[in-house]
Every structure is written in C-alpha cells, then in structure tokens.
Amino acid sequence: MKIQVLMLLFFTFVLTSNSFSRNNNIPTLITSKNNLIEAQYQKSIALLFNNLSPKDGLKGAVIAAPSKSHPDYYYNWVRDAALTVDSMISLYLATPTNKSSLRSAIKRFFLDFINFNIHIQKTSQGFAGLGEPKFLVDGSPFTGPWGRPQNDGPALRSIVVMQILSLAAQEKWPEYKGLLEKLYVPSLGTTSLIKSDLEYVAHQWMHSNFDLWEEVGGHHFYTLMSQRKSLYLGAHMANFMKDIGAVKYYQQEMKKINARLESFWNPNLNFILATFYANQAPFYTTPSRLRSKSHLDTAVILGVLHSEVDHLSYSVNDPRVFATYLTLKKSFAPIYSVNKEASLNTSFGRYPEDTYDGYQTNSRGNPWVLTTAAAAEFLYRLSLDYLKTQKIVINFANVEYFSQVLKVQLKAGQVLKFNQAEYNAILNHLVSEGDTYMLRILYHGHPDGSLSEQFNRDNGYMQGAPNLTWSHASFITAKIKRDQLLSYFRTR
Ligand code: NOJ
Ligand code: NOJ
Numbered sequence: 001m002k003i004q005v006l007m008l009l010f011f012t013f014v015l016t017s018n019s020f021s022r023n024n025n026i027p028t029l030i031t032s033k034n035n036l037i038e039a040q041y042q043k044s045i046a047l048l049f050n051n052l053s054p055k056d057g058l059k060g061a062v063i064a065a066p067s068k069s070h071p072d073y074y075y076n077w078v079r080d081a082a083l084t085v086d087s088m089i090s091l092y093l094a095t096p097t098n099k100s101s102l103r104s105a106i107k108r109f110f111l112d113f114i115n116f117n118i119h120i121q122k123t124s125q126g127f128a129g130l131g132e133p134k135f136l137v138d139g140s141p142f143t144g145p146w147g148r149p150q151n152d153g154p155a156l157r158s159i160v161v162m163q164i165l166s167l168a169a170q171e172k173w174p175e176y177k178g179l180l181e182k183l184y185v186p187s188l189g190t191t192s193l194i195k196s197d198l199e200y201v202a203h204q205w206m207h208s209n210f211d212l213w214e215e216v217g218g219h220h221f222y223t224l225m226s227q228r229k230s231l232y233l234g235a236h237m238a239n240f241m242k243d244i245g246a247v248k249y250y251q252q253e254m255k256k257i258n259a260r261l262e263s264f265w266n267p268n269l270n271f272i273l274a275t276f277y278a279n280q281a282p283f284y285t286t287p288s289r290l291r292s293k294s295h296l297d298t299a300v301i302l303g304v305l306h307s308e309v310d311h312l313s314y315s316v317n318d319p320r321v322f323a324t325y326l327t328l329k330k331s332f333a334p335i336y337s338v339n340k341e342a343s344l345n346t347s348f349g350r351y352p353e354d355t356y357d358g359y360q361t362n363s364r365g366n367p368w369v370l371t372t373a374a375a376a377e378f379l380y381r382l383s384l385d386y387l388k389t390q391k392i393v394i395n396f397a398n399v400e401y402f403s404q405v406l407k408v409q410l411k412a413g414q415v416l417k418f419n420q421a422e423y424n425a426i427l428n429h430l431v432s433e434g435d436t437y438m439l440r441i442l443y444h445g446h447p448d449g450s451l452s453e454q455f456n457r458d459n460g461y462m463q464g465a466p467n468l469t470w471s472h473a474s475f476i477t478a479k480i481k482r483d484q485l486l487s488y489f490r491t492r
Pocket of ligand 2: 079214
C-alpha cells in the first residue's frame, strides 16, 4: 500500500492531464468535421491493432507496416513501437472505463510489449547495443548494414514503460508489484528494462548517432529532447527506488542536455535547427553527408510533441517552436503541388530537401501522414495550453500570424485574456486550422481508412509503406488532443 501511495505521488506528473476550468460563457465552435474525423479515428484504431503481435512473431512486437517488400517494413523498430505505445496510452486514458474490452486489450498488449522489449534489449546487447534500431519479429536484431546507433530508441522506450508503470500503480493492477521488481533493479551490473535504458541514455547522449530518419550521424534536437525527458522521469523513478547515486547522475546529465538544447535555436534563421553534423563545431564526431541544407526539419516539432516536459524549455507554447512551425509551413507550401488545394491545409513532409519517396532514396520526397498529423496536433496542444494558462501571450513569433487572424495589429507583449472575444477567436481559428490538416489526411487516405507513410506530392495518391503503424498512431494522438480541446467548447 505504502509503495502505491508513493508511486502515485512520484508519478502523477508522468501522466499529465490537460485540465482547465469551464466557464459559463462558453464560446461556440463551428465545426462540421467531427463525424469524418471520428470515423477515421475508429478505423485507425482497428488498423493499428492489426500491426501488433504479428502471428509469425513474438507477442508484443509492433511491425512498422505489414509490407514485406517494396518496401520491407516488416520489422519492429524501437522508435515506431514506443510511439505506437505512447498513442495507446492516450487511447487507454481516453477510453471510458465502461468500454472495458478495448481497455483490457490495450492493457494486455502493454504487458506483452514490456516482455518483448525485455527480450530485445538482451538480444541487442549481444549485437550492436541498445541503440540498435530494428528487430525481426522473432526478437533478433537486424544485422545488415543500417544507420546505427539510433539513440532516441532507448529514451522513448523508457518513457513509455515508466508511464505504463505509473498507470499500473494508479489503477492498482495486480501485476504492478511484479512489474516494478523486474523493470527497475537499482544495482549496476544487473539488467532490467528501465534501468538499462536510463544508463544507456545517461552515458551516451553526448555521442554522435543517427537521426530518427535513419540517414545522418550527428547531434539531433529530436533525440536530445527524448533523452532529456527520459532522464527527467528517470531521476524521479530512481528516487522512488532509493537509487540515490543515480538520482544525482540522471539529474546532472539531464541538465547538461537541457543546456545543449539551447544551441539549436538559431535567431537569425528564426527556427530551431534539427541537427549539428559531424563537421560542425562544437560537438561532432562522425562525418556524414549533409542531408538537409536548410537544417529545417519537422523532426523538431515531433521532438516537442513527443518529449515536452512541463516547466522545461521547448514546450508547445515556446515562441521558438511556433517560429519553427511557421517556417516549416512556409517552406512546404510551394514545393508540393498538392498544396495548391487551398481548402485543405499545407501538407508537411519530413524536410524540404528529402529525396526518399517511400521506396527508394535519390528520388523526390513527399508529404507524410505523420508529419501532417503533427502539424494538427501542435495547434491543438497549443490551444490546450492557452486554456490551461487562461491567456494568450503575443510574442515575436506569433504577432504577425495572430494579427492576420484577428485583422487587428497586435503587439508583442500584449496578453489576450481568457474568454475575451479575441482570445476565443484565436482558439476557434486554431481548431479549424488543425482540422484542415486532419482533413488533408482524410482526403489523401483510402476510403477504408488505411494510411500509408506518404502521399504523392503531385497526384496525391498514397505512397510508400501501406498502413504504416506510426501514421495511424499519429492520427489517433492528434484526434484525442482535439477531443480534449472540443470538450471546452459548445460545438455546432
Ligand atoms: C529507409 C529509412 O527508413 C528512411 O528514413 C530513409 O530515408 C531511407 N531508408 C533512405 O536512406
Ligand atoms: C522510415 C522513417 O524515416 C523512420 O523514422 C522509421 O522508423 C522507419 N521508416 C520505419 O517506419
């Protein structure tokens, strides 16, 4: 009992909820899109479940997509799997307790996911180490040439496993005690899933590694954000486990990462850089090709969405993130001809110079589902933050954009107060902006709800791996944030 109470205390911050107070004078939100978005959401849930625990593999594996050739995505990527589980945690929390069959299916999968990851963490130690990015569905590491290590994997995995543990404590699962004992063993030299990932993150974050797109070696905003969150939660976990030396060490490394992250903001370019390559001071080791000449990459927005930590820098409400979002939007708008369709929002790709078309490199990159869903999620979450803080602060990054929305010239420093007409107008605008990203995805998706990795920049047809798990996960996560936001409004 005592353990559970403590665990609850330490972990209430792990699963932050967006709570805001309702007001009597609730603004009306005009949206006719709810049914369409809801329908895709239901289909995405079913299609995501199809990609879990494949019949010819171990339980708990997540295939990146069902296709075994053109392209072969029939592997468990540590990153994709962790992000899928992240979305399933949101789904679990958003599912009413009386819908117990969905909740118990999710819970069962969490337990399988944990066991599968305990297994692959061991098999990877015999091969390339914890930064090994992809595994066969039988749990053995992929041993062909690949961009490795990818150090976001252990960080993202430790985050979701700590969150599952927190759920188990809060809901008093009978499995809780057993999980706690096997997932975190304080003494070094022994292996346990969370502790080993945390040790890897704390010792490796300063080393060059491959980015989430698996293309270039260097130091990446996305990866460092995930490492910062991992050690932030890890320090609390260590404290709870009375692993006192580790508490200090994780906090100390977390602070260093936090400081390092500051160097990614470039005020002259007005966006957060995605990567410092090997030949660029101050922190380089591995030479690699210079992929993105602009250094502009949606990976930055993904880093914020996946690894935001309350009260730390680079939150969704950080003006530098908004500046990056706008720069990305402006850069993608003219390069994909599908973006000429003005009733739908700009589709986002990975980065403007991308040459991977879903099958081969040295081609032309396309817009992606998961990056376009990220643009929607970003606006929904920004709006949720405005509700939580009950104000909108006008700053250097958003002043022009919001002035256009309101058709009044605003000034940086101005504060729009909760429930003022301007405040509500901006919120309303952000929801419909977000929705037109979601509708963009529906427009290019198949009628049966299947979503590939990309859609063709010219003809708009789905392209690349069909039913990419991460595409569905990203739609689900964005939709759940949208629901939280809509619960504030009176809709019609
Ligand atoms: C497959 C990777 O997963 C993808 O991100 C990359 O762009 C291509 N290979 C080309 O390297
Ligand atoms: C290519 C993407 O670039 C990478 O991030 C992902 O892990 C793999 N595909 C598998 O979906």
